[in-house]
Amino acid sequence: MSEGESSSRKSDSSEGSSSELDFAGSGFKPLRVLYSRKAQAPVSAARLLDNVGAYESQYKQLGGFDQQFSEERLREIRAANAAKKQIAAPSGQAPVRRFEPHQEMIRVERPFRARRNIFLRIDSYEGPLGELRQWMRERVRVKVYTRREKGVRGFVTGFVEVFDKHWNMALVDCQESWKRRKNRYSENKVCALGEPQDCGQMLRKMGISIPEVTVKSVDRKYVNCSRQVPKLLIRGEQVVLVTPDKESPKVEPP
Secondary structure, eight states: OOHHHHHHHHHHHHHOOTTTSOTTSTTOOHHHHHHOSSOOOSOTTOOOOSSHHHHHHHHHHHTSTTSOOOHHHHHHHHHHHHHHHSOOOOTTSOOOOOOOGGGSOOOOOOOOOOOOOHHHHGGGOOTHHHHHHHHHHTTOOEEEEEEOSSSEEEEEEEEEEEEOTTOOEEEEEEEEEEEEEOGGGOSOOOGGGOSOOOOHHHHHHTTOOOOOEEEEEOSSSEEEEEEEEEEEEEOGGGEEEEEEOTTSOOOOOO
16 A cells, blocks of 8 residues: 555545444534534534633524524614614703612711811810910909010900911900000111101091000100000910909909
8 A cells, every 4th residue: 555545545534434424414523523624514604703702692582593694684683672772861851870879879878077166176275275274264354465576575465266276366355455665766777768657647548446545654765655446356376474464353244
């Protein structure tokens, strides 16, 4: 036997016999058909699909494997299914997205938390701030010493209406007293500013009332100024000391 005949017999056996390639036979082997060059499809116009899943999906849409395949009927079924999904929204109303019960948003109720303002924070102050709170509630007239760039500027007496932890405080019925140099001995050494001028007349034209300042000479260089102010706001950085004003009587709270 020649080598050509033996090689042809081996190739015929590897590609499978006619019974193994017969789609309707009992000895049909699909794996042989995939790798055989002699396999022929029983239907020449058979539709090519990517996988078996696509084949099953199309026949399920048609109603089962016993139904006759029809491309036109398959398109009609797909168009009808698409129309069912597109539900027309009522006129003048935006379409509402529908969720499954397990896809709905979870309503979370946060516990109520009262916002803390300055009046609530005052109750938690301790130490010197707690003492100032007691004076405020008992309507004790206090004396607040204020500072300047160097040393103590003066003091303010009045009733504390409210304050915070930075010692910013609002006072009412205030009497302010401070000490300053006389004009000829002014601390202003910048000649470009010129002589100090009274702006009271200009402010009165604008409708701003200015408390009257009483000036009393102390010595050759200094004068003592005082004025009565109905309300005054003092910044905490200007506060040096806060003490009760022993010279004024205690006022009962309203």
